[in-house]
Amino acid sequence: MANIHLCHCPFPAANLALGGAAASSTRLNYDFRPSNAIDGSDETDQIIHKSCFATSVIDPWWRLDLGGLFDISTIELLRRTDSGGQDLNLVEIRIGISLENNGNNNPRCAVVPVSSSVKMTFHCNLKQVRYVNIFRPGSVSMIQVCEVKVFAATPITGG
Template sequence: MEGLSYLFLLLGVFSIQGSSENLEENLALKGTAVQSTTYYSCGAAKAIDGIRYAPGTAHTYCSITSYELSPWWRLDLLDYYYIYKVTITNRADCCLEQTTGVEIRIGNSLENNGNNNPRCAVVTSPVPAGSTVSFSCGGMEGRYVNMYTPNIRMHLTLCEVQVYETGNF
């Protein structure tokens, strides 16, 4: 009987561990994305398609805006969340500077296309080729997650954006 209790205890631990791994869900996969402009066929949805690695040409895997002043990309999570982490994956082939200066903004307003929402973080240096970087947002409330480069003329490239919550409202 003692061995059977130990087995159930052991199975319970594995069950709890297995289920906790599923608690961290990428909310971006359930949302919709738009961007200020689109370079060729590099639409906003490519940054939330679940493909983190962008081998070869970015046109196939990444969202890219046209070369413009203050480009932006916006994710609508379709609900309100407390967001604790946002990750960005850069392209693997070139143009690493196309993420530098990006402000991550989170909130519930669509004023100025959502770019006036509170700022979570700023990408201050180029994200290494093909790498993913995470930014802690400390539980900021919001439905919209924006990537915005104010007063910079550039292409904004995002190969994958992931968003994680602390809990639903």
């Protein structure tokens, strides 16, 4: 199956995730820090590069705090390729401004399809977003992701 990529952006997009802060419900071990998923690395082999994130198995979630409000257009996820890539299948991407239930009650943007695609891009056109969550509701299964990228709907300019 080909990579899922849908963005035909009219401007060069900046990855807002690089300036954010990551948190999670749990982590598998020390090597799987939440910040690994926003380190700017497109490496998908955790064994070699130590650049991916993984939760433990009970009620898993990962959250990105963008540190401010942004109009979001797309979110890109990179799946782990050395093992555990299936641990991203069927997770929900939720985006919004609430921290209720650790941000997992925000509106659902997408559900990651069962796929072997390494790179997946989802249109999440929503205004005034601060939090991006990857969430597996009511589950006893882990989440593993190597990179999360968030792109604005309009160019970001200094003021």
